[in-house]
Amino acid sequence: xxxxxxxxxxxxxxxxxxxxxxxxxxxxxxxxxxxxxxxxxxxxxxxxxxxxxxxxxxxxxxxxxxxxxxxxxxxxxxxxxxxxxxxxxxxxxxxxxxxxxxxxxxxxxxxxxxxxxxxxxxxxxxxxxxxxxxxxxxxxxxxxxxxxxxxxxxxxxxxxxxxxxxxxxxxxxxxxxxxxxxxxxxxxxxxxxxxxxxxxxxxxxxxxxxxxxxxxxxxxxxxxxxxxxxxxxxxxxxxxxxxxxxxxxxxxxxxxxxxxxxxxxxxxxxxxxxxxxxxxxxxxxxxxxxxxxxxxxxxxxxxxxxxxxxxxxxxxxxxxxxxxxxxxxxxxxxxxxxxxxxxxxxxxxxxxxxxxxxxxxxxxxxxxxxxxxxxxxxxxxxxxxxxxxxxxxxxxxxxxxxxxxxxxxxxxxxxxxxxxxxxxxxxxxxxxxxxxxxxxxxxxxxxxxxxxxxxxxxxxxxxxxxxxxxxxxxxxxxxxxxxxxxxxxxxxxxxxxxxxxxxxxxxxxxxxxxxxxx
Numbered sequence: 001x002x003x004x005x006x007x008x009x010x011x012x013x014x015x016x017x018x019x020x021x022x023x024x025x026x027x028x029x030x031x032x033x034x035x036x037x038x039x040x041x042x043x044x045x046x047x048x049x050x051x052x053x054x055x056x057x058x059x060x061x062x063x064x065x066x067x068x069x070x071x072x073x074x075x076x077x078x079x080x081x082x083x084x085x086x087x088x089x090x091x092x093x094x095x096x097x098x099x100x101x102x103x104x105x106x107x108x109x110x111x112x113x114x115x116x117x118x119x120x121x122x123x124x125x126x127x128x129x130x131x132x133x134x135x136x137x138x139x140x141x142x143x144x145x146x147x148x149x150x151x152x153x154x155x156x157x158x159x160x161x162x163x164x165x166x167x168x169x170x171x172x173x174x175x176x177x178x179x180x181x182x183x184x185x186x187x188x189x190x191x192x193x194x195x196x197x198x199x200x201x202x203x204x205x206x207x208x209x210x211x212x213x214x215x216x217x218x219x220x221x222x223x224x225x226x227x228x229x230x231x232x233x234x235x236x237x238x239x240x241x242x243x244x245x246x247x248x249x250x251x252x253x254x255x256x257x258x259x260x261x262x263x264x265x266x267x268x269x270x271x272x273x274x275x276x277x278x279x280x281x282x283x284x285x286x287x288x289x290x291x292x293x294x295x296x297x298x299x300x301x302x303x304x305x306x307x308x309x310x311x312x313x314x315x316x317x318x319x320x321x322x323x324x325x326x327x328x329x330x331x332x333x334x335x336x337x338x339x340x341x342x343x344x345x346x347x348x349x350x351x352x353x354x355x356x357x358x359x360x361x362x363x364x365x366x367x368x369x370x371x372x373x374x375x376x377x378x379x380x381x382x383x384x385x386x387x388x389x390x391x392x393x394x395x396x397x398x399x400x401x402x403x404x405x406x407x408x409x410x411x412x413x414x415x416x417x418x419x420x421x422x423x424x425x426x427x428x429x430x431x432x433x434x435x436x437x438x439x440x441x442x443x444x445x446x447x448x449x450x451x452x453x454x455x456x457x458x459x460x461x462x463x464x465x466x467x468x469x470x471x472x473x474x475x476x477x478x479x480x481x482x483x484x485x486x487x488x489x490x491x492x493x494x495x496x497x498x499x500x501x502x503x504x505x506x507x508x509x510x511x512x513x514x515x516x517x518x
Contacts, residue, residue, distance in 0.1 A: 006274065011162060014055050015055045015057060015058070015091075016051075016054065016055050016056045016091045016092050017057065017059055017089065017090055017091045017092070018044075018048050018056055018057065018090075018091070018092045018093070018094050018123075019058075019059050019061065019063055019081055019085075019089075019090045019092070019093050019094070020040075020041050020044040020045065020058055020059070020060045020062075020063065020064070020094050020095075021043075021063045021065075021077065021078070021081055021095050021100065021101060022036075022037040022040040022041050022062075022064050022095075022096065022100060022146055023037075023040075023064075023065040023066075023070060023077075023078075023095070023100045023101070024036045024065070024066050024067065024068075024163055025067070025068070025069055025070065025413055026067055027066055027067030029256055030066045030067065034054045035066075036079075036360050038064055039066045039096075040095075040100065040111045040457055041062070041064075043096055043125050043126065043315060044058070044094040044095070044125050045058055046129055046226075047123070047125040048094060049092065056158075058094070058237045059089075059090070061079060061084070062077075063077040063078070063081045064077050065077040065078060066376055069103075069410065069413045070100065070101070070102055070103035070413065071102075071103050071408070071409030071410070071412045071413050072107075072405075072406070072409045073102070073107055073110075073111075078101075081093065082111075082114065084443075085114065085115065085118050085120050086114075086118065088118070091119075091120060091121070092121045092122070092123060093115065093120060093122050093123070093385035094123045094125060095120070095122070095123070095124055095125065096124075096125050096126055097127060098124050098127060101439060102120075103412055103413065106503070120288035124193040133396055147407060150406075165325055174229050175227075175229075175237075175238075175433075176229045176238075177227055177250070177253060178195050178198065178199055178226060178227040178250065179191065179192060179198070179199040179227075179256065179274050180192055180195070180196075180255070180274075181194045186365060188271060189255070189270075189271035190268075190271070191271075191274055193346070195227070195300070196274040196440055198224065199250075199256060199275065200273055200274065200279075201252075202215070202219065202224075202247070202250065203251065203256075203275055203279055203280070203283055204279070205219070206247075206251060206280070206283055206286070207282060207286065210286060211341070212244045212247055212248060213244060215242075215247060216242050216243055216247055218243055219241075219242045219247070220241050220242060224242065225238070225239045225240055225242070226238050226239060226240050226241075226242065226246055227239075235284065249285070250283065251283050252287065254266060255269065255271070256273065256274055256275040257273045257275055257276075257277050257280045257282060258271060258272060258273030279287075280379065285469060285514070302356075303482055303484065303485040303490045304321035304334075304354060304485065305317075305358045305362070305485050306321075306334065306357065306358060306361065306362065306488070306492075306495055307320075307321045307482060307485075308352075308489075309489065309492055309493065309494050309495055310334050310357070310494075310497060311494055311496050311497070312336040312337070312338065312347060312349045312497060312498075313349070313496045313497060313498035313499075314347065314348050314349060314498060314499070315336055315337070315338035315339075315346075315347050315349070317336060317337040317338050318337050318347075319334040319335060319337065319352075319497065320334065320335055320337055320340065321333075321334055321335050321354060322334075322335050324353075326351070331353070332353070332355065333352065333353060334351060334352055334357060335350070335351040335352055336349050336350060336351065339351065339421055344448060347501050348498075349497060349498065349499040350499075352497065357495075357497065357502070360502060361492070361495055361502070361504065362476065362488075362504070363468070364504060365472060365491070365492075365504075366472060366473050366476070368469050372466075375462070375465055375466060375469060377464075378465065378506060379462060379465050381505070381506065382465075382506050383459075385493075385505065385506075386455050386459065389451075389455055390452060390456075393448050393451060393452050393455075396444075396448060397445060397448050400441050400444060400445055400448075401445075403437075404438060404439055404441050404442070407434050407437055407438050407441075408438070409431075410434055411434050411435075411438075414430055414434070425431045451480070461499060468491075482488055490502060490507065491506060491507060492506060492507060493506060493507040
């Protein structure tokens with residue numbers, strides 16, 4: 001054989017630069033001398049060394065993600081690896097197992113698309129998988145499909161098990177509620193007598209005050225707080241002041257009458273009731289009558305036009321309607337809540353006669369009907385208000401969507417861990433907590449979508465505003481005091497007073513509501 005022929009036979013072997021990627025879901029044990037990441041890398045190095053004849057060599061750079069879930073792509077080492085792939089520094093990515101790279105079929109498809117677009121192969125050391133050929137790619141898709149199917153089946157079984165426990169009235173975890181403790185032995189609810197007495201007092205207080213806002217004010221005056229509890233990690237949670245949201249959830253919680261609610265159905269619970277069922281029903285009826293106004297409309301005894309919508313600008317707090325009697329005469333006032341709570345010296349606005357400010361607001365609204373330029377400004381303000389609210393709702397929806405994606409990834413990771421028998425008890429508790437968060441977030445998304453639809457349908461044009469404002473003047477004097485208060489509550493969202501100037505913000509849906517109610 002001539003030298004020329006020998007040159008043709010001994011073809012030069014091309015170098016294949018292999019990047020080794022390792023991942024561990026938790027940071028447990030990473031501080032040891034030889035951890036899981038080291039074991040994964042050692043196995044990958046051994047495999048690459050066995051392919052030395054093919055020109056394979058591993059890169060010295062380490063791509064290690066310790067304490068990161070495989071259900072998300074947001075991992076520092078993975079980001080660096082993908083950047084090096086785009087930079088043309090990598091020919092092959094080696095992993096110990098496929099799930100080290102990702103646990104999501106969708107994310108895996110995106111990763112594979114990127115790797116293939118840059119001519120980079122993927123090798124699974126323990127699964128003898130090589131995507132540099134068509135058979136390897138087919139095997140990869142089959143393995144990932146079955147892996148995702150297994151995780152989803154486990155998730156469904158876990159959900160079914162929790163639903164079955166709920167139907168039997170069992171407590172399966174979640175945030176503790178005021179009035180009960182969680183039995184550490186059996187995971188069931190046991191009555192906390194001291195807190196139960198306070199719960200019954202709160203129900204009675206609402207029946208007395210007939211208003212969520214007044215109930216909250218009294219509870220905060222007494223310095224009562226929500227349930228205070230300690231997590232398994234020893235962290236203190238809860239113990240925050242009451243506000244309309246959490247007091248409303250508390251008053252409608254069926255746990256207090258011994259029931260468990262799950263997915264719209266009610267089941268008898270294993271725990272003891274601490275609120276009389278008749279009292280609970282009375283509270284529900286009153287909440288239904290009062291609606292979202294929290295009792296404002298039903299308790300507006302003196303037909304205060306600006307009750308609940310007048311705010312003190314310097315203190316950024318509501319101004320409350322009150323009165324004083326001198327002889328046979330009654331004098332009505334609106335008083336700043338800050339001044340009422342901390343003394344008149346704490347607020348520059350202090351108080352204002354009710355009749356005076358109410359007449360000013362009414363005359364201001366009547367003036368809009370006679371001034372086209374003022375109507376145009378009002379219309380611009382209403383539209384800006386609607387847009388601002390829609391933007392806020394969109395922002396909140398994006399935040400909730402991100403949270404749902406993150407929580408869903410954690411659920412997949414926990415389900416994967418439970419299928420391997422790793423700390424099933426703590427994993428089940430975490431799953432219940434995550435499920436509660438997800439259900440609550442999905443419920444809030446429904447509320448956001450409903451509110452957005454209401455705002456979209458409340459858009460007002462020039463003609464509708466003109467009709468409403470022109471009709472306001474002749475109709476106003478024919479209304480009873482209660483109807484006048486109702487009209488103002490429909491039309492005006494907020495009146496802000498700084499002691500000298502007033503600004504009126506119209507309710508986006510108020511114009512149409514006023515027209516519909518005549």
